Amino acid sequence: MEDIKSASNHLVASYIKETPKSLKLIDSYMVYILLTGIIQFVYVTIAGTFPNNAFLAGFISTVASFILAANLRIQTNPKNASQFPTTSPERAFADFLACNVVLHFAVANFLG
Amino acid sequence: MAKFSSLFLTAVLAAVVAGSSSWQVADINLSIVAKDGTKKAEHKLVYPKVISSAEAFAADPTDHLKLSFKVQNNERPHQAMVRFLSKDDQADQIMVAASVKKASGKGRFELDFAKSHKKFKYGTRKYDMTLLVGGPQVEESLQYALGEIEVRGPTSNPPVRAARVQYEVQPEIHHQFRPDQKLINVAISGFFSLLVLSPVAVLIGLWSQLGIKFEPLKALAQNPVDLIMAAVFFGSLTGIEYVFYSYWTHVTLFPVLQYLGVLSAVAIASGRSVLSAVQTRRLKRTEKSDDVNKKEN
Numbered sequence: 001m002e003d004i005k006s007a008s009n010h011l012v013a014s015y016i017k018e019t020p021k022s023l024k025l026i027d028s029y030m031v032y033i034l035l036t037g038i039i040q041f042v043y044v045t046i047a048g049t050f051p052n053n054a055f056l057a058g059f060i061s062t063v064a065s066f067i068l069a070a071n072l073r074i075q076t077n078p079k080n081a082s083q084f085p086t087t088s089p090e091r092a093f094a095d096f097l098a099c100n101v102v103l104h105f106a107v108a109n110f111l112g
Numbered sequence: 113m114a115k116f117s118s119l120f121l122t123a124v125l126a127a128v129v130a131g132s133s134s135w136q137v138a139d140i141n142l143s144i145v146a147k148d149g150t151k152k153a154e155h156k157l158v159y160p161k162v163i164s165s166a167e168a169f170a171a172d173p174t175d176h177l178k179l180s181f182k183v184q185n186n187e188r189p190h191q192a193m194v195r196f197l198s199k200d201d202q203a204d205q206i207m208v209a210a211s212v213k214k215a216s217g218k219g220r221f222e223l224d225f226a227k228s229h230k231k232f233k234y235g236t237r238k239y240d241m242t243l244l245v246g247g248p249q250v251e252e253s254l255q256y257a258l259g260e261i262e263v264r265g266p267t268s269n270p271p272v273r274a275a276r277v278q279y280e281v282q283p284e285i286h287h288q289f290r291p292d293q294k295l296i297n298v299a300i301s302g303f304f305s306l307l308v309l310s311p312v313a314v315l316i317g318l319w320s321q322l323g324i325k326f327e328p329l330k331a332l333a334q335n336p337v338d339l340i341m342a343a344v345f346f347g348s349l350t351g352i353e354y355v356f357y358s359y360w361t362h363v364t365l366f367p368v369l370q371y372l373g374v375l376s377a378v379a380i381a382s383g384r385s386v387l388s389a390v391q392t393r394r395l396k397r398t399e400k401s402d403d404v405n406k407k408e409n
Contacts, residue, residue, distance in 0.1 A: 021322055021323075021324070025319065025322060028315060028319055029315065031311075031315070031318065032311045032312065035311035035314060039304070039307055039308045039310075039311070040308060043307075046296075046300065047296040047300065047301065050293050050294075088391060089394070090387040090391045090394075091387075094383060094384075097383070101349075101352055104352075104356050105372075108356040108359050108360045111360050
C-alpha cells in the first residue's frame with residue numbers, strides 16, 4: 001500500500017515537472033473528453049437507449065475525439081520526433097483539426 | 113292468282129330448305145334392370161307424359177337404367193342426353209349422354225349406377241329426369257321432363273361430400289398500433305444535459321492552471337496580415353461547426369455540402385498560412401533556446 005502510494009506520488013510529481021506545456025494542454029483536453037463520455041454512459045444506463053442513434057452518436061464522438069487527441073499527443077511529443085521525420089507538430093495539428101471536422105460531420109449526420 | 117301461287121311456292125321452298133322446326137322423338141322406353149337381368153320396372157313414354165312420383169320409379173345402386181328412343185326427324189341431333197337433377201338442397205346435376213345412330217336415328221344408353229358418376233352415391237335421393245335433344249339444323253331443342261326417379265345410395269362405404277366453403281363476413285380486424293416508446297422524464301434529461309456540459313468548466317480550470325503565455329498574440333498584433341489570416345481561419349472553423357449544427361436541425365445535405373466546400377477551401381488556405389507562421393515562431397524559439405543551451409554549455 002505504501003509502495004503504491006509513494007509510486008503514484010512520484011509519478012504525479014514527475015509528470016508535473018517533466019511534461020512540456022503543450023502536452024499538458026492536450027492531456028487536460030483528453031480528461032475533459034473522458035469526463036463527458038463517462039457522464040453520457042451513466043445517463044444511458046439510467047434512461048435507456050431510446051433513441052439509440054443519439055446515444056451512439058454522442059458516445060462515439062467522445063471516443064473518437066479522445067483517440068484523435070491521443071494521436072496528436074503522440075505526434076507532437078518532442079521525444080518521438082525521430083519517428084515522425086516528415087510530420088511537424090503543426091502538420092499534426094492540422095491533421096487533428098481536419099479529422100475532427102470529419103468526425104463532427106459524421107456525428108451531425110448520425111445524431112438525428 | 114299468280115301472286116298467291118308464287119307466295120305458296122316460296123313458303124313450300126322455305127319449309128323444304130329450313131327443315132323441320134322441332135325434334136320429334138318417339139318410342140321412348142325407360143326401364144330399370146336388376147343385376148341379374150330381370151326387369152324391375154318399365155315405362156313407355158309419349159310426349160308429354162310424365163312418370164309421376166306416385167308411380168315410385170326406384171333403382172338400387174346395383175341396378176341399370178336403360179333408355180331407348182327413336183328420332184323421327186331426317187336430321188340427326190348433336191346432343192341427346194338425360195339430365196338428372198337432385199331434388200334436395202345440393203341440386204346436383206348429372207348428365208348422361210345417349211348415342212344416336214346416324215342411319216336409323218335410334219338412340220339409347222344403359223346407366224350403371226354403381227359405376228357412374230360419384231354424385232349418384234351421396235345417399236338415397238330423388239332426381240328429376242329431363243330428356244334433352246338438340247342440334248344446329250333444328251331450331252327448337254327438345255326438353256322433355258320424363259319424371260321422377262329415386263336412386264338409392266350404396267349400403268357400404270358411401271362417399272363423403274367435400275365440405276362446401278361458406279363465404280361470409282369475418283369479424284372485423286382492429287389494427288393495434290404499437291404504443292409510442294416512453295421518453296425519459298424531462299427533468300432528468302435536462303439535468304443530465306447540463307451535467308454533460310460541466311466538464312468544460314473542468315477543462316477551463318485545468319488550462320488556466322497551466323499558465324499559458326499569450327506571446328503569439330503580441331506577435332500577431334505586430335503583423336496585420338497574420339492577424340487577418342488567423343481571424344479568417346478561426347472564423348471558417350466556427351462557420352463549419354455552425355453548418356454542422358444547422359445540418360442537424362433543418363438543412364438538407366446538398367446545401368450543406370456546398371457551404372462546406374467553400375468554407376473548407378477557405379479554412380485550408382488560411383490554416384496553412386497561420387500554421388506556417390506558428391512553425392517559424394517555434395523554430396525561432398528552439399533555435400534561441402539551443403543557442404542559450406550552447407552558451408551555457
